[in-house]
Amino acid sequence: MTVTTDAVIVGGGVMGTSILYNLAKQGVRSPLLLERETLGSGSTGRSSGLIRMHYSTEVNTRLAWESYKVFKNFDDVVGGDPAFVKCGFIVIAPDEQAGGIAHNTAIQQRVGVPVSLISKDEAQEVAPGFKLNDGETYAWEPESGHADPSGTALAFAQRARELGADVQLESPVTNVEIEGDRVVAVTTATERYETPIVVLATGPWSARFFPKLGIEIPLEATRHEVFFIKRPLDRLPHHPGGADIANLTYFRPEGTDLTLVGNGNVEQEVDPDTYNPKPSMDYLENIWMRLAQRIPDIADGEYFTGYAGLYTSTPDLHPVVDKVEGINGLYVCTGFSGHGFKLSPAIGTCMAQLILEGEAKLVDISPLRMSRFTDGDLNGITYDFRVIA
């Protein structure tokens, strides 16, 4: 059967749902989202949910800051509850990396993010249970925190539906039909949707799907583990979120008594349909030990649970948010590695502006263009960035 619709979003992660919501809000009548499984079943549902603004490039810092403003006032701006919790975010790096921290902090300050470089004594005040060493540099973001990624995707989808959008689950898109220089339809096993606009927000499946359409972007799906530790509450009642560049971990509190920890470990490319989502003992021991070097009392915590999820990474660890040159109506939004969740509100707005007004106005997203891989004009990364989720 053929159905006609104004826009089709492929992929129901936090990006697809944010784009759907923003298109519906901007007056696109009945945009449709097709999801191969269920909302948030890709990277989004396994995301650590950290929200911070520490980045090595202005584009990511601005996207994070604009998104933060939405997370902070989500119910008023979008509607619904993404479960934002403010816990602060500390970046700890050995002095050899002080230049990187200073560079990133300067960008944040230029953008208007509340952040400062703090002394060891000040760091000890905001992170009382931490073992801090001489020869380290600290950046502190008091306003940062975390939120619930799948809850955010559901909230975007719910609000989009209220504005006239439609969401169809268990509907893998098998093809995007292109005629001449424009997109005309997408197909699933049972339906054909005629549409002038298609946005591919297919997360880790992008690397397999894009080449079928002749889209060449260097993308990899890689596996990343996180786990939760029940804290000894008498000694460690709370702690901020943070990234420890010295010990290569990131962490945040969860609920009242858990600590989430990961390290954005660099792993081999995997097949998103068959990767192992279970945690591994080697990783657990290694990362727990590294976390205990920073938070000694955590060594006496209890393992609670853990899992692995997928990053979708480009060579410069920045996403691709662009229209596809030469194919009118076709857009890509993928490659967010370990930091897409926190950018999702602003990405949705930028993508809707790109589609409807010809350019993103909220933030200049030209550094995220597809052609940078052929131009060789990649974005800079200050230090081991993967540790900062």
Ligand SMILES: Cc1cc2nc3c(=O)[nH]c(=O)nc-3n(C[C@H](O)[C@H](O)[C@H](O)COP(=O)(O)OP(=O)(O)OC[C@H]3O[C@@H](n4cnc5c(N)ncnc54)[C@H](O)[C@@H]3O)c2cc1C
């Ligand atoms: C362990 C882990 C920790 C992370 N921690 C953080 C963090 O602390 N902070 C942060 O900001 N980010 C974090 N991230 C990154 C963040 O989760 C991702 O960048 C973000 O969720 C990407 O969203 P997405 O919508 O692009 O992709 P996804 O959530 O993967 O969504 C893509 C969707 O497309 C669907 N799809 C694919 N192909 C098709 C098709 N052919 N037809 C229909 N549907 C299709 C998939 O089923 C999937 O639901 C983390 C990620 C992981 C794995």
